[in-house]
Structure formats: C-alpha cells, structure tokens
Amino acid sequence: MIIQPKVRGFICTNAHPQGCAANVREQIDYIKAQSPIDGGPKNVLVVGASTGYGLASRIAAAFGSGANTLGVFFEKPPTEKRTASAGYYNAAAFEEEAHKAGLYAKSINGDAFSDEVKAQAIEMIKQDMGKVDLVVYSLASPRRKDPKTDELHSSVLKPIGKSYTARNLNTDKLEISDITLEPANEEEIAATVKVMGGEDWELWLDALSKAGVLTDDCKTVAYTYIGEQLTWPIYGHATIGKAKEDLDRAAKEITSSGQADAHVAVLKALVTQSSSAIPVMPLYISLVYKVMKEEGTHEGCIEQLYRLYTEGLYTDSPRLDSDNRYRMDDKELRPETQAKIEKLWPEVTEENLFDLTDYKGYQADFLKLFGFGVAGVDYDADISPIVEANFQ
Numbered sequence: 001m002i003i004q005p006k007v008r009g010f011i012c013t014n015a016h017p018q019g020c021a022a023n024v025r026e027q028i029d030y031i032k033a034q035s036p037i038d039g040g041p042k043n044v045l046v047v048g049a050s051t052g053y054g055l056a057s058r059i060a061a062a063f064g065s066g067a068n069t070l071g072v073f074f075e076k077p078p079t080e081k082r083t084a085s086a087g088y089y090n091a092a093a094f095e096e097e098a099h100k101a102g103l104y105a106k107s108i109n110g111d112a113f114s115d116e117v118k119a120q121a122i123e124m125i126k127q128d129m130g131k132v133d134l135v136v137y138s139l140a141s142p143r144r145k146d147p148k149t150d151e152l153h154s155s156v157l158k159p160i161g162k163s164y165t166a167r168n169l170n171t172d173k174l175e176i177s178d179i180t181l182e183p184a185n186e187e188e189i190a191a192t193v194k195v196m197g198g199e200d201w202e203l204w205l206d207a208l209s210k211a212g213v214l215t216d217d218c219k220t221v222a223y224t225y226i227g228e229q230l231t232w233p234i235y236g237h238a239t240i241g242k243a244k245e246d247l248d249r250a251a252k253e254i255t256s257s258g259q260a261d262a263h264v265a266v267l268k269a270l271v272t273q274s275s276s277a278i279p280v281m282p283l284y285i286s287l288v289y290k291v292m293k294e295e296g297t298h299e300g301c302i303e304q305l306y307r308l309y310t311e312g313l314y315t316d317s318p319r320l321d322s323d324n325r326y327r328m329d330d331k332e333l334r335p336e337t338q339a340k341i342e343k344l345w346p347e348v349t350e351e352n353l354f355d356l357t358d359y360k361g362y363q364a365d366f367l368k369l370f371g372f373g374v375a376g377v378d379y380d381a382d383i384s385p386i387v388e389a390n391f392q
C-alpha cells in the first residue's frame with residue numbers, strides 16, 4: 001500500500017508506520033542528547049502514552065532516566081487494508097527502541113476509563129515492576145463511559161455564561177472567519193467535567209493505592225493548559241477550563257489522602273490530535289509558533305517534558321504557582337510574547353496567513369503527528385501497514 005495523508009477536517013484518518021517510528025526515534029535522540037534526569041523515575045505508568053504529551057512523558061522517563069514503563073492508550077490496530085492510528089505505530093516503535101536499550105516496556109491498548117483496564121494495569125505492575133514511583137495522567141478524550149453507571153458522557157468545547165465570537169481558521173479550506181459559539185448549559189458543563197476533570201485520575205490513584213502498587217514517595221501528574229486573554233473564552237474560562245480546574249481539586253485530594261504527591265502541570269499550546277480539534281487554537285498556535293520561533297523559545301512536546309522532569313518533578317526547587325501547579329508555559333506566557341501575539345491577532349487575513357503566522361510550521365507539525373512529511377521516509381514506497389505489536 002502507498003500511504004499518503006488522508007486529511008478530513010481537523011483529523012487525518014491514516015498514518016505512516018515508518019514516519020511515526022522516525023518521529024519517536026527523533027524524540028528519543030533529543031532526550032539522549034540531554035543530561036540524564038537526576039533522581040528521575042524508575043518505574044512509571046503513563047495513562048495516555050501513545051501520542052502528544054503522554055508519549056513524550058514516556059520517552060523522557062525511559063531514555064532520560066532509564067525507567068521501566070507501562071503505557072495505556074486507546075488506538076486502532078492496522079489491517080491489510082487500513083493503516084493503524086498514529087498512536088499505535090508510535091507505541092510499537094517506542095517499545096521496540098526501549099527493548100533494544102534493555103528497558104522494560106509493555107502496553108495496554110484499551111479504555112483507560114474502565115475498571116478492567118485499571119485492574120489489568122495493576123496486575124502487570126505487580127508482576128513486572130512491583131510498584132511504580134510515577135503515574136502520568138495524560139488522557140485527552142471527547143467521551144468517557146462512567147465505570148460505575150455505564151453512562152456515556154460527552155464533552156463539549158463551548159464558552160460559559162455568554163456566547164463568544166472569535167476569529168477562527170478553518171484548516172481545511174484555509175479560510176479565516178468569525179465563528180460564534182453558544183454558551184454551554186449546566187448539563188454540558190457537568191459532562192465535560194466528567195470526561196476531562198479529575199475523577200478518573202482519582203479513580204486510578206485510588207485503585208493503584210489500594211492494590212499496594214505505589215511506592216511511598218510516588219508522584220503523580222496530570223496536564224492542563226491555561227493560556228491568556230486570547231484563548232480564555234474558549235479554553236481557560238470555558239467548559240474545558242472548568243474541567244481542568246477540577247484537576248486542581250483532584251490533586252489536593254490525592255495528596256491529602258496520602259496516595260501520592262499529586263500535581264497539575266501547565267504545559268504550552270502545541271499541535272496535537274486533541275488541540276487541533278479546539279476552535280481558535282489552530283490560529284493561536286500558528287501565531288505562538290511564529291513569535292516563539294523568532295524569539296528562539298519554541299518548544300515541542302519532548303522539550304516541554306524534559307523541562308517538566310528536570311525543572312518540576314525532579315528538582316528541589318520546582319517552579320510552582322500559587323495553586324501548586326508546575327508551570328512549563330512560562331515562555332509562552334511571557335508578557336512580551338503575548339503582546340506580540342495579541343498585536344498580530346487582528347491583522348491576520350487569508351492573504352497574509354503564511355507571512356504573519358507560522359501556519360506552515362503548524363501544518364507540517366500536524367502532518368508529522370501522523371508520520372507524514374518526515375525527512376528520510378519514502379512516501380511513494382509500497383509498504384505493508386501491518387506492524388506487529390505485543391500490546392495487551
């Protein structure tokens with residue numbers, strides 16, 4: 001099969017196995033080129049480990065700290081006729097590289113919200129690692145089936161209180177137009193908190209703690225985005241922001257229960273499969289890329305994660321805010337950086353999109369998420385989409 005990108009709206013429905021593997025190796029090489037993570041984790045569970053920030057968390061733990069890793073994710077396996085999802089290829093490539101390096105790496109491909117997957121993870125930790133000293137919670141999902149009630153909750157990306165009209169870039173048609181988003185009702189807000197809030201993080205820690213598979217000094221971290229003025233109406237002060245606030249509550253609960261030292265980490269805006277689905281974000285991220293690349297402060301997932309480990313999780317002087325969150329969005333939120341973005345924001349048009357913003361970089365990064373546009377990969381080659389993986 002010749003595998004070329006099939007983009008539909010804000011998703012790409014296929015993925016290139018060799019391109020995905022090359023991306024994983026590139027992130028591993030980045031970590032290997034840094035100093036080892038002093039005092040880093042040894043046995044790690046990463047929930048949401050196959051793409052974006054979770055994959056980078058796993059790579060940084062394994063190759064920066066020699067950690068054994070168990071990864072949990074929900075990805076589509078390949079068939080003779082269809083490629084796998086990118087995360088499937090990423091995880092297979094990660095395991096292969098980890099095994100070559102002599103590191104323990106196993107994965108569960110299943111619904112992390114379910115009791116079954118939690119029980120399976122606990123059994124594997126007991127059998128293979130004994131206990132874990134770091135649990136990374138990096139899920140991004142549009143829906144969640146409550147394991148207690150079987151009810152399916154769907155999240156919404158809507159403002160709260162009043163409607164919001166914003167400039168939006170349609171990445172399919174390259175059109176910039178105003179979109180108006182109607183405010184969420186109470187039910188929608190509650191459902192979004194159910195899906196993206198802290199409840200499932202707490203359920204994981206509770207189950208792991210009751211099973212006795214957390215070390216006494218275990219740490220746990222969940223990821224959030226806060227942003228600034230331009231994104232607040234659709235992110236920080238919107239339904240997703242409300243759900244993310246619930247992570248702060250959960251972190252306090254987990255820490256005070258003595259299960260683990262829990263923190264929320266605030267990461268920067270980046271193109272991932274999840275962020276590309278959020279209105280306003282593609283245009284904002286294209287501007288962030290433009291300004292931060294010019295400033296020399298641009299970072300991808302792996303750079304952010306290396307800093308989270310070395311400047312947050314594994315240092316005696318972490319950069320914490322007043323809500324006890326690790327701040328890795330410091331460079332994005334510098335007032336002078338935000339001022340430049342805010343100045344450019346109203347000036348962007350369809351005509352000057354490629355000059356005023358780094359939409360080119362955004363597009364390239366978006367395709368790269370699915371293994372396309374990666375140097376050294378022959379996209380005209382006829383290859384099999386089948387990659388063997390030993391996921392549970």
Ligand code: NAD
Pocket residue numbers: 047048049050051052053054072073074075087110111112113137138139140141223224225266267268269270271272273274275
């Ligand atoms: P992503 O879409 O790249 O990764 C999501 C991961 O969750 C994948 O591994 C996927 O397989 C897994 N997943 C989804 N549903 C699952 C399920 N039911 N069971 C098991 N696994 C499941 O997303 P991302 O952008 O890396 O987001 C990860 C976290 O980082 C989220 O909490 C997100 O809010 C946060 N964050 C993202 C950004 C950004 O700009 N992308 C910025 C700051 C914080």
